[in-house]
Amino acid sequence: MDILAxxxxxxxIVIVVNLVMKFFLKDKKKKDKGFVLFYQRLSYxxxxxxxxxxxxxxxxxxxxxxxxxxxxxxxxxxxxLAFVLMVLFDAGYNxxxxxxxxxxx
Numbered sequence: 330m331d332i333l334a335x336x337x338x339x340x341x342i343v344i345v346v347n348l349v350m351k352f353f354l355k356d357k358k359k360k361d362k363g364f365v366l367f368y369q370r371l372s373y374x375x376x377x378x379x380x381x382x383x384x385x386x387x388x389x390x391x392x393x394x395x396x397x398x399x400x401x402x403x404x405x406x407x408x409x410l411a412f413v414l415m416v417l418f419d420a421g422y423n424x425x426x427x428x429x430x431x432x433x434x
Contacts, residue, residue: 332399373427380420387412 347368354369361372371379391412395405 332397373423373430377420377423377427380416380423383419384416387416 350367351369354367357370359372360370361375365371365375368376368379391409394400394408400408
């Protein structure tokens, strides 16, 4: 099994677990202080902070993928673009929802 298949299987598992946890934690109160393992239990402010903390891990993952030398240069560029877009979208969305939540309160 090649590396791309492992990545796809891992992605599918993460998406399924995320959807299940979203369903079970839908009506729970969101936490803004203290440690929370599940992303869905966080307030939007804490989600934004976690997205920013994810940037160094994303860079580390990209470095490891680059060192494995299993992807072509074009594929590495696409992976880098996907990582950047995911972080920007996640941080931007959570920042927007955080500020919207503050206006309502």
